Amino acid sequence: MIVNSNVAKVASLVSEPSRAAILTVLLDGRYHTVNELAHMARIKPQTASFHLKKMLDAQVVTAEKQGRHRYYGIMNQEVAQVMESFLSIAPPAEIKSLHHASEDKAIRLARTCYDHLAGNLGVQLTESLKRKGFITEENDTFSVTEDGKAFFHSMQIDLTSLKKKRRSFSHKCLDWSERRHHLAGALGNAILEKLLERNWIQRIPKSRAIKITPRGMKGLKETFAIDMDR
Amino acid sequence: MIVNSNVAKVASLVSEPSRAAILTVLLDGRYHTVNELAHMARIKPQTASFHLKKMLDAQVVTAEKQGRHRYYGIMNQEVAQVMESFLSIAPPAEIKSLHHASEDKAIRLARTCYDHLAGNLGVQLTESLKRKGFITEENDTFSVTEDGKAFFHSMQIDLTSLKKKRRSFSHKCLDWSERRHHLAGALGNAILEKLLERNWIQRIPKSRAIKITPRGMKGLKETFAIDMDR
DNA sequence: TAAATATTTCAATTATCATCGAAATATGGA
DNA sequence: TCCATATTTCGATGATAATTGAAATATTTA
Incomplete structure (x- = not known):
């Protein structure tokens, strides 16, 4: 059983669609820029930045600056697992195309x-x-x-x-x-x-x-x- | 990129205090009436009914009608497990029996x-x-x-x-x-x-x-x- | 140095959602 | 039948939080 004080935080952060979309992308374990994430979550970069700051404060994601880019990645294994456990009870996503x-x-x-x-x-x-x-x-x-x-x-x-x-x-x-x-x-x-x-x-x-x-x-x-x- | 928006829905069900309180009660594996759950979560029956309908639609709880009562119970073991791991970290307000x-x-x-x-x-x-x-x-x-x-x-x-x-x-x-x-x-x-x-x-x-x-x-x-x- | 790009901050607007009173519906019991 | 109780529906309200345009900051490139 996962014992992690971030579980509650993660759950409340995940409950917002835009953030869930961002986190789902970050589940690939790689780092992504704000623009990339904004585009994938279909929101403006300001909005993505707003959400990422929130998640950064909650230690759900990490950030690394490189030049004018800022690369965001998932914080750790535990966060990934909480996400996966939600995926396991959530009804599957609708396949559109x-x-x-x-x-x-x-x-x-x-x-x-x-x-x-x-x-x-x-x-x-x-x-x-x-x-x-x-x-x-x-x-x-x-x-x-x-x-x-x-x-x-x-x-x-x-x-x-x-x-x-x-x-x-x-x-x-x-x-x-x-x-x-x-x-x-x-x-x-x-x-x-x-x-x-x-x-x-x-x-x-x-x-x-x-x-x-x-x-x-x-x-x-x-x-x-x-x-x-x- | 497929983003499962249902994850956000499931997570939001768990992360809302009133619903978390209701789900915590239901973790006993038994069925409870709307009034009971409302009282335990310290909300009015209308509000409890509102939340229960939401969770029913999301297949997080089940309902069974018997006379003028409607008994609500947790949907399945998977939901219970996610709740357990979630609530073991952040227990909501204590429940007065x-x-x-x-x-x-x-x-x-x-x-x-x-x-x-x-x-x-x-x-x-x-x-x-x-x-x-x-x-x-x-x-x-x-x-x-x-x-x-x-x-x-x-x-x-x-x-x-x-x-x-x-x-x-x-x-x-x-x-x-x-x-x-x-x-x-x-x-x-x-x-x-x-x-x-x-x-x-x-x-x-x-x-x-x-x-x-x-x-x-x-x-x-x-x-x-x-x-x-x- | 100037222009382009990436990101953040700020402020204002908008959207969402929990809450609860009032009323409707359903059922049990007298 | 009438009355009490259980639950849901409806509508209004208020609180919270997401969104975005505009502007500021930072960095690369020309």
């Missing part, structure tokens, strides 16, 4: 959730790791088994350095589209980065959706026994 | 509801049947499992003949004193008759109240693991 339909399909298939993999791919990957006995399920977290240690070593993922980070090493994150848990935390992040590095997956610009490359299809099948081809 | 000056204890303990058992006994019996896996909960009805068939046979209740009756075989009935569902319909009636026949319970003249006999206390404990003695 063919373009939206295909985007919806893509985002359900594979996407980033803050800084780790989510969607069908994220859940399947987590299931595979469990099935192969590399991770075991605890209450709110996953633990790496002895077999798992060897496996991640072979994947060139250094668990020791991950554990040194201040953030959670590995915890469960509820997937709104799959309604199941996927792997989050430093380990989830490391896996995402590794798959990007190997060019098994690619980020789709201006979206949280992830594309699986032909090489990725092959790799996922061989390493994880996941067939995303169907 | 209603003090009912004169309560008929007997009628709350056990009574008939039309032609089946209600009150604490009725609810406990239903819960026991569920717990033991003899019945399962459907939308508005209960179904008898394979184990249940054997059990009712051992109780000398003939399900086949019950199903032939034109009336509903088994449906849920909201218990006003327990605010939970109990078993009604032909099956509920058959159980009542069987317990009367075995002299586990007796009707109290000129009342809907039911008296549990010493033999009944023993039988309920042995057969259903229900202790009505406390």
Whole structure:
């Protein structure tokens, strides 16, 4: 269970449509400029700035200045998870166009959730790791088994350095589209980065959706026994 | 970019103080009337009705009409979970429990509801049947499992003949004193008759109240693991 | 230095929403 | 039937907060 004093704040901030739209965009884990966010939320930059200041004060987002731009990003994992949990009980968004339909399909298939993999791919990957006995399920977290240690070593993922980070090493994150848990935390992040590095997956610009490359299809099948081809 | 505007709606339902107070009460899993909820949230019944309608439309709560009362309850486990995690951080104003000056204890303990058992006994019996896996909960009805068939046979209740009756075989009935569902319909009636026949319970003249006999206390404990003695 | 762009601040307007009195509707009981 | 109670609907009010034009500030580029 998430214990976070920001939950209440986040909930009240999320309840405003423009802010919810902004936060949804920021769920991709990347930083965006005020103009970008304003355009995506269909409001004027002044309005976006007004909302972003509010969320900055509430420590729901962070800002980084770079030249005349100001890049806004989501504050942390907890905020992302509160957003996702709201997504899990909210009725699905109305799909208005063919373009939206295909985007919806893509985002359900594979996407980033803050800084780790989510969607069908994220859940399947987590299931595979469990099935192969590399991770075991605890209450709110996953633990790496002895077999798992060897496996991640072979994947060139250094668990020791991950554990040194201040953030959670590995915890469960509820997937709104799959309604199941996927792997989050430093380990989830490391896996995402590794798959990007190997060019098994690619980020789709201006979206949280992830594309699986032909090489990725092959790799996922061989390493994880996941067939995303169907 | 798809922005799920429903997230904002769901979040706004939770983040409004009066609604949060109402939802907190409903987290007990029971059903409550509009007046009760209004009193507990310290708002007028019109206002409570206004909020409840909103939450009903958003499928955050359910409603069931019984006479001139309308009982509201929380929609499902998912909503409860989001509420729990939200409220565990920011508990709203404390709820003063209603003090009912004169309560008929007997009628709350056990009574008939039309032609089946209600009150604490009725609810406990239903819960026991569920717990033991003899019945399962459907939308508005209960179904008898394979184990249940054997059990009712051992109780000398003939399900086949019950199903032939034109009336509903088994449906849920909201218990006003327990605010939970109990078993009604032909099956509920058959159980009542069987317990009367075995002299586990007796009707109290000129009342809907039911008296549990010493033999009944023993039988309920042995057969259903229900202790009505406390 | 001047022009263009990004963002914020300010002030005024507008929109939204909770609240509650009054009245309507529905039901139970005498 | 009439009366009491439960709930909803309607309409008005007031408080709060979102929105945006105008202007200020900051930074890059020419």
